[in-house]
Amino acid sequence: MSRVFNFSAGPAALPEAVLTRARDEMLDWGGSGMSVMEMSHRSKAFIAVAEKAETDLRELLRIPDHYKVLFLQGGATLQFSAVALNLADPDSVVDYAVTGSWSKKALTEARRFTAANAALNMPESGSPWGPVPAVDDWALSDNAAYLHYCANETIAGIEFPFVPESGDVPIVSDMSSTLLSRPLDVARFGMIYAGAQKNIGPAGLTIVIIREDLLGRARATTPTLLDYEVMAKSGSMSNTPPTFAWYMAGLVFEWLKDNGGLEVMARRNSDKAGKLYAAIDSSQFYANPVHPDCRSWMNVPFTLADNALDAAFLTAAEDRGLCNLKGHRSVGGMRASIYNAMPEAGVEALVEFMAEFEKRHG
């Protein structure tokens, strides 16, 4: 067995130490004689696993006490609906900053439930690759129920370079592909949500961090399990939660703590992304279109000077154990997703391979 460097955008690479532990505990968790996935979610053993995961996440992100942490199902996409159902009425106005595919999808779904305004629409602005305009230049609504943005657009590789100033309007942010990549001031937000399958754990788990005063506002026709207050009151156990994914997330949180927490992650992620962008920028052969102000630390799309070479690039990369570099179908070219679990050695191997490939084909 030889592990590859997996640049998948998500589901994505997990820390090898986490997978090893999950493997070792697969048939017998802590001497219980059963797998975590065979345990009742109401058992003492699983409750301990679940509570430790929440405690560690709170510690990592320094989440204030007046925020609830929910462990849900359905991915960020189900949250596109839930956010609107919980935080807006049919006659509310809500603001969305659109910086790419995911924030656009979030806007489209919100419009099924309320009046959602594109306060910013970068893809249609004439400068789709940034920089992200200052909030003063956005078309904000009066009395918006919330302001939504996507902190990191996984497909285009555009990372929001600031937290928007919004006065009293609660900020809701889809942080699926950036949460836990660096420290965060949670108190700036009304709500943060993230699908797990990038920096948190396996697909099938969704984290919601929500300020308590935003609970209890769901409209009457909200499916019960999408009502944040219901889930907060039940400790995310109104029904059976995705126990194994929750456990895996807990192992990732432990791994993050063992590795120095989010300050260390931020430094590593900045270094990794810095090396990769430097390699792209210093070459005539590779290009990344994103404005330097909003380049993602997590997802680095790049193109080859001649896209007829794409297939050869991917095959040669794969032969070196550099996997899943194919860009999203809507963008083409390549994309290297370099989440927390991607070691620096993986980025270095990629940069080295890119230089060699350029020498041979450039």
Added chain:
Amino acid sequence: MSRVFNFSAGPAALPEAVLTRARDEMLDWGGSGMSVMEMSHRSKAFIAVAEKAETDLRELLRIPDHYKVLFLQGGATLQFSAVALNLADPDSVVDYAVTGSWSKKALTEARRFTAANAALNMPESGSPWGPVPAVDDWALSDNAAYLHYCANETIAGIEFPFVPESGDVPIVSDMSSTLLSRPLDVARFGMIYAGAQKNIGPAGLTIVIIREDLLGRARATTPTLLDYEVMAKSGSMSNTPPTFAWYMAGLVFEWLKDNGGLEVMARRNSDKAGKLYAAIDSSQFYANPVHPDCRSWMNVPFTLADNALDAAFLTAAEDRGLCNLKGHRSVGGMRASIYNAMPEAGVEALVEFMAEFEKRHG
């Protein structure tokens, strides 16, 4: 490491062979150099895993071609909402047969979205433990959009002894704790759904089997991911599915096929349940209140003659490696859940232990 006999109602025991294989493939699936949970859901490797799981499930249940199989999130409880949102309008009438806690919950959730009639209400009927009355004695509505029942009430241990005759009204059945325990005539149903964490796989996956003509009826305010047509058209990949749980379910389906399929499971399950009920019925010390016509093969609640002995029973059982026998808090006493993954040896060990405990304390 010694594995216990785990009688948990769900999340429940999984076949040891399945866990062993998942353990062995944890860091490297099929020579890919990565775990299944690190794979893109759009990768060839995962698509192969996903398609094989569906093919095997179709084969096991002999699902006709005009039914779609969906792999969803949120558990059966989220389906309580989705069923009503997809199959009823706000001014529809729908019928529910209530035989216990879960069908009552399903009814309560449906009432948030449509006029839902309790066509049968066994818990309030004066004979809450059955037998289940014949359909002729139910208070069916005219023109119900569907008829819903729970095929096996996990808490009370009441298994529906027949498929109701409903003419043209589509039958919707929550089969969470009975699907795959025996052969099934899928063509009798409009829709079948089941949370995975009993007979299918880990929590976090929900199976829906739906007749194609019932797709495309979701009301306008249905969250996109709860719209069965959307999920059917995308092969359950409108967003990232719970890939690892899907893979685990696939391993369980393979295990079922390797063990002779559902006819063999039915025989084994009938034998296991038969032994346990016989032990209960032949004793003055143990009792099960359910009418023999509708006793569950999967969940066997029983009480001790003196409930002051409950704690001693549970401790002594645990010492023998017979775990999670405590009954649901709403019923008390004991409950042995004996799904497909519970070997006959587990039931035999339980029966032996019960006899010994009775001899000592009876």
